Amino acid sequence: xKKSLSLILAGGLLTLMAACGESEATGEGxxxxxxxxxxxxxxxEDIESYSFVTEVQQTMGMDEESMSFDMSTEADVxxxxxxxxxxxxxxxxxxxxxxxxxxxxxxxxxxxxxxPLTGEWMKYPENLMxxxxxxxxxxxxxxxxxxxxxxxxxxxxxxxDENYYKLNLAGDGEEMKEIVEQxxxxxxxxxxxxxxxxxSELEIHDLVYEIFIDKETFHPAEATVFINMxxxxxxxxxxxxQNADIYFSSFNGLEEFEVPQEIIDNAEELSEEDxxxxxx
Numbered sequence: 001x002k003k004s005l006s007l008i009l010a011g012g013l014l015t016l017m018a019a020c021g022e023s024e025a026t027g028e029g030x031x032x033x034x035x036x037x038x039x040x041x042x043x044x045e046d047i048e049s050y051s052f053v054t055e056v057q058q059t060m061g062m063d064e065e066s067m068s069f070d071m072s073t074e075a076d077v078x079x080x081x082x083x084x085x086x087x088x089x090x091x092x093x094x095x096x097x098x099x100x101x102x103x104x105x106x107x108x109x110x111x112x113x114x115x116p117l118t119g120e121w122m123k124y125p126e127n128l129m130x131x132x133x134x135x136x137x138x139x140x141x142x143x144x145x146x147x148x149x150x151x152x153x154x155x156x157x158x159x160x161d162e163n164y165y166k167l168n169l170a171g172d173g174e175e176m177k178e179i180v181e182q183x184x185x186x187x188x189x190x191x192x193x194x195x196x197x198x199x200s201e202l203e204i205h206d207l208v209y210e211i212f213i214d215k216e217t218f219h220p221a222e223a224t225v226f227i228n229m230x231x232x233x234x235x236x237x238x239x240x241x242q243n244a245d246i247y248f249s250s251f252n253g254l255e256e257f258e259v260p261q262e263i264i265d266n267a268e269e270l271s272e273e274d275x276x277x278x279x280x
Contacts, residue, residue: 033158036165036213043218049078049254050219058242068093076254081107085257090116104259112259112267121267164212164221201232220248 031039056071075086083106091098099116111124159166206228212221225244230237 031165033156033167036158036167036218040213040218040220046252047079047219048252049076049250050248050252051076051250051254053247053249054244056242056244058240061239062236076250076257078254078256083107083257083259104263106259109259109264112263121263123267123269125270125272127272160215163215165215167211167213169209170207203230205229217251219251222247 052073052075054071054073054075056073057068058071059066059068061067070091071088073086073088075084077084084104086103087100088103089098089100101114101116103111103113105111110126113122113124114120115122157168157170159168204227206226208226209223210225211223213219214221223244223246225242225246228239228241230239232238
């Protein structure tokens with residue numbers, strides 16, 4: 001289970017890294033890039049709920065061996081208080097076939113994850129909840145993802161059609177690495193050291209990030225992420241290539257929901273050592 005959780009969180013981490021590296025340009029049409037970002041940030045403040053779907057394809061290689069897996073996620077999110085329900089399916093190919101699991105998070109009750117092998121539920125320890133809450137807000141909040149755009153308006157390009165503004169960032173090398181390092185500022189207390197160490201061992205070969213913003217609502221509609229990079233691990237180089245598509249919907253259209261009481265009552269609480277072990 002730890003191995004599967006490590007891969008799950010690694011995929012989510014890399015998507016977040018790519019989605020937090022943005023940057024400045026002039027735009028087309030009636031609105032400038034700055035005005036589009038400002039309007040989108042203002043619209044995000046009024047979001048009370050939304051859904052998203054992600055489709056991720058990832059290939060990792062070390063020496064002459066490689067491993068590929070696909071991951072799809074469907075999630076419903078309530079913003080205040082923060083609650084989400086997520087269904088994830090992973091296809092590990094020859095390494096393990098397909099497996100699915102669900103997860104719930106709420107500020108009141110914490111983070112619960114289903115073991116895809118046994119169907120039993122696990123709960124993360126309370127003393128890690130502040131970090132988990134900070135990371136969940138950064139990963140899922142449209143307004144948090146816009147912060148990096150607003151702080152790094154240098155290489156961002158803008159196109160538009162009848163329905164959408166398309167913001168695009170493409171680059172490689174140290175410039176992209178510096179932008180990705182911003183993740184340490186939103187990862188939560190105690191997590192920035194891990195990201196700093198990871199960044200020092202990371203070389204970005206190619207990073208492309210596009211997001212489509214609805215012209216009528218200024219809500220994000222779709223995002224695509226491509227990243228190709230090398231990580232030095234234990235004296236060896238690991239290459240990683242990832243494609244991700246993210247689709248947003250149902251803004252302010254969800255009914256309220258809670259973590260099922262049966263899960264709260266029966267979940268086995270992980271020790272801090274076991275919970276943090278997924279990062280090692």
